[in-house]
Amino acid sequence: QVRLVESGGGLVQAGGSLRLSCAASGRTFSRHVMGWFRQAPGKEREFVAAITWSGGNTYPADSVKGRFTISTDSAKNTVYLQMNSLKPEDTAVYYCALVYLNRGSYWPLPTDRDEYDYWGQGTQVTVSS
Numbered sequence: 001q002v003r004l005v006e007s008g009g010g011l012v013q014a015g016g017s018l019r020l021s022c023a024a025s026g027r028t029f030s031r032h033v034m035g036w037f038r039q040a041p042g043k044e045r046e047f048v049a050a051i052t053w054s055g056g057n058t059y060p061a062d063s064v065k066g067r068f069t070i071s072t073d074s075a076k077n078t079v080y081l082q083m084n085s086l087k088p089e090d091t092a093v094y095y096c097a098l099v100y101l102n103r104g105s106y107w108p109l110p111t112d113r114d115e116y117d118y119w120g121q122g123t124q125v126t127v128s129s
Helices: none
Strands: 003-007 010-013 018-025 032-039 046-052 058-060 068-073 078-083 092-100 123-128
Touching (some): 003 092, 018 032, 046 068
Antiparallel strands (some): 003 018, 032 046
């Protein structure tokens, strides 16, 4: 059974940084894509970034491009989201999600929440102004 566990959330001032981790377990990961999503109070869950398990392909949302970096450590079965230059509007619960890509090409990487099969429990990120 696949399990995803996020960690690293917390309270930070605007302009600060946080690194979120998502530890995956329960199977061997190969043609998988890990995504990060976030959900602010009263808003829809939105895509943040995605990465292929090998780490060779990444895709960030426009809202975080240049500030957030997604990466993997396949030896640790862990995906990271490095968040720099945080803004109050980045405040949300952050979720990691996983999907196996049963198609020839990774592109485009999945950005719709309905494309993902497994989800973590979420970690709160709060950015104060």
